Amino acid sequence: MVDKQYVVGIDVGGQTSKIGVVDTRGDVLYQTVIRSDIYGDDAEAFLAALADAVKDCIKASGKEGEIRGVGVGAPNGNYYTGEVAYAPNLAWASKKSVKFAKILSKNLDGIPVTLTNDANAAAMGEMTYGAARGMKNFIMITLGTGVGSGIVIDGNVVYGHDGFAGELGHTTVVRHNGRTCGCGRQGCLEAYCSAIGVARTAREWLEHSDEPSLLREVENITSKDVYEAAREGDKLALSVFEYTGTLLGRSFADFIAFSAPEAIVLFGGLARSKEFLYEPMLKAMNESVLKLWRDKVKIIFSSLKESDAAILGASALAW
Amino acid sequence: MVDKQYVVGIDVGGQTSKIGVVDTRGDVLYQTVIRSDIYGDDAEAFLAALADAVKDCIKASGKEGEIRGVGVGAPNGNYYTGEVAYAPNLAWASKKSVKFAKILSKNLDGIPVTLTNDANAAAMGEMTYGAARGMKNFIMITLGTGVGSGIVIDGNVVYGHDGFAGELGHTTVVRHNGRTCGCGRQGCLEAYCSAIGVARTAREWLEHSDEPSLLREVENITSKDVYEAAREGDKLALSVFEYTGTLLGRSFADFIAFSAPEAIVLFGGLARSKEFLYEPMLKAMNESVLKLWRDKVKIIFSSLKESDAAILGASALAW
Numbered sequence: 001m002v003d004k005q006y007v008v009g010i011d012v013g014g015q016t017s018k019i020g021v022v023d024t025r026g027d028v029l030y031q032t033v034i035r036s037d038i039y040g041d042d043a044e045a046f047l048a049a050l051a052d053a054v055k056d057c058i059k060a061s062g063k064e065g066e067i068r069g070v071g072v073g074a075p076n077g078n079y080y081t082g083e084v085a086y087a088p089n090l091a092w093a094s095k096k097s098v099k100f101a102k103i104l105s106k107n108l109d110g111i112p113v114t115l116t117n118d119a120n121a122a123a124m125g126e127m128t129y130g131a132a133r134g135m136k137n138f139i140m141i142t143l144g145t146g147v148g149s150g151i152v153i154d155g156n157v158v159y160g161h162d163g164f165a166g167e168l169g170h171t172t173v174v175r176h177n178g179r180t181c182g183c184g185r186q187g188c189l190e191a192y193c194s195a196i197g198v199a200r201t202a203r204e205w206l207e208h209s210d211e212p213s214l215l216r217e218v219e220n221i222t223s224k225d226v227y228e229a230a231r232e233g234d235k236l237a238l239s240v241f242e243y244t245g246t247l248l249g250r251s252f253a254d255f256i257a258f259s260a261p262e263a264i265v266l267f268g269g270l271a272r273s274k275e276f277l278y279e280p281m282l283k284a285m286n287e288s289v290l291k292l293w294r295d296k297v298k299i300i301f302s303s304l305k306e307s308d309a310a311i312l313g314a315s316a317l318a319w
Numbered sequence: 320m321v322d323k324q325y326v327v328g329i330d331v332g333g334q335t336s337k338i339g340v341v342d343t344r345g346d347v348l349y350q351t352v353i354r355s356d357i358y359g360d361d362a363e364a365f366l367a368a369l370a371d372a373v374k375d376c377i378k379a380s381g382k383e384g385e386i387r388g389v390g391v392g393a394p395n396g397n398y399y400t401g402e403v404a405y406a407p408n409l410a411w412a413s414k415k416s417v418k419f420a421k422i423l424s425k426n427l428d429g430i431p432v433t434l435t436n437d438a439n440a441a442a443m444g445e446m447t448y449g450a451a452r453g454m455k456n457f458i459m460i461t462l463g464t465g466v467g468s469g470i471v472i473d474g475n476v477v478y479g480h481d482g483f484a485g486e487l488g489h490t491t492v493v494r495h496n497g498r499t500c501g502c503g504r505q506g507c508l509e510a511y512c513s514a515i516g517v518a519r520t521a522r523e524w525l526e527h528s529d530e531p532s533l534l535r536e537v538e539n540i541t542s543k544d545v546y547e548a549a550r551e552g553d554k555l556a557l558s559v560f561e562y563t564g565t566l567l568g569r570s571f572a573d574f575i576a577f578s579a580p581e582a583i584v585l586f587g588g589l590a591r592s593k594e595f596l597y598e599p600m601l602k603a604m605n606e607s608v609l610k611l612w613r614d615k616v617k618i619i620f621s622s623l624k625e626s627d628a629a630i631l632g633a634s635a636l637a638w
Contacts, residue, residue, distance in 0.1 A: 137479050161580055166577070171573040172569070174494065176494060185609065253491075257486040257489050258477075288504065
């Protein structure tokens, strides 16, 4: 019997979930999207709708009977247990633990389902199809609404004792009067270097200075506003990115002391601000890191097509 | 042919190197010590003397021809290359890289030699014979003159891309005006929580306060003096340990976010101050760690007999 040559990748998000059928080269043959936010707390209803959409997607790709497995990236997804537990942005899993992989596999007539969190899925995607192809040791950092991470050591994603390893967004980057993070801790990397953190820095700085800035015209500043102001040459916006990059670089120096990676790989919405983040990040990392790693560890940006990346990452789990 | 049932463990230190013949249960059949500090920068001379001592030790144990391999723990030892490179405390390797494993193996007529740094060797020892037996995910922290670490994930010591992973003593615990560490960085864990760091804290506090303390009578305060004063109930000495334990606990919280270990295992001279370090350490760790790990990760102290531990750790490499 020939091995089945296709897999399904699912990226579960708060608003929508993306589904794609993927071949061994990382080409997405067919993809579709469903809403994730119209099922209230009814996980079973969501998982029934998801299974239907997966079946439709497989049918439309013409690969029925040729699917080896389904890989899922989901916030707070646990690789060991196949559960999604207490995920703040998923109404149907925010107050309980959902046996996601088990139920979805049953709904799909037994196709194996493998689950992990979204940052680990991104790491798998980069390693299988992307910028980290051929690398055995790297750290994936996802800079989105939050800061996630997936750590790869000797070619394997690190899950740890309980399946929750790689929460580098919740390591401490500011120890002295650090901001309160959504998680309840103080001074987390995520409180500074996520999209939300960048907007917060801009708002704080505008409040505590009289410096003129294009951002003074903007209501409810987002990281995108800061990016656009920086592109216009706005000094305050440029300083916000320099600060953000510097904090990221300092954190990377500590991460390197842990696992001595070949590279740090960046992905996510905020990583698109590469032009403003890269230099201060690299500088701070090399200034802060132990001498033996100075100028040796690369910082690279994801090379995956943004629209496919999340699906590819999840699908890589299923091989 | 029956497998060879014995190994040799060697713990290379700045002053002395300990050698022992070890059986599968972790019993040290015979051990000996040689000086490491009388060879100047002549690595070949040291490695010749070491090989002679190993041969004598094997002979005295009565296990000639039954040695499966030799495991070595050495400062700045690299598992991948078998080299000891730029180790500040080893005169014969402080300014160059020494092909330690290759030369020693040749001097021992081809017995395989495996090398790693001392903290990784300690982690192997704990996993094979000690407090971490049966654990697949833990972090070993050695609290000695410096702060070393060995990280175990899925039952394997993490070496990283270049063999130097696990330098947690050189992650940042004080970000704001941190002390300068021996490595040149600011605010390193090692600058605060090593034996030297503890003595430094005591001296700084004595200088900046008028608080009465037994330590005011002591010249050239060491961590041992601080320990003894604490045992006498000296308030300042007790506060020094509380501060040290708190900084350790905060750092552990960040380490946990990396690899989600089952336990942190402590070893080394300073770990003997368990009675003063444990409570503040555990409290700070659980206050600082992400909620999902609160009260879940153990802090345990090495159960290996101090005199054998270093040899056992190194010997565990050779299996």
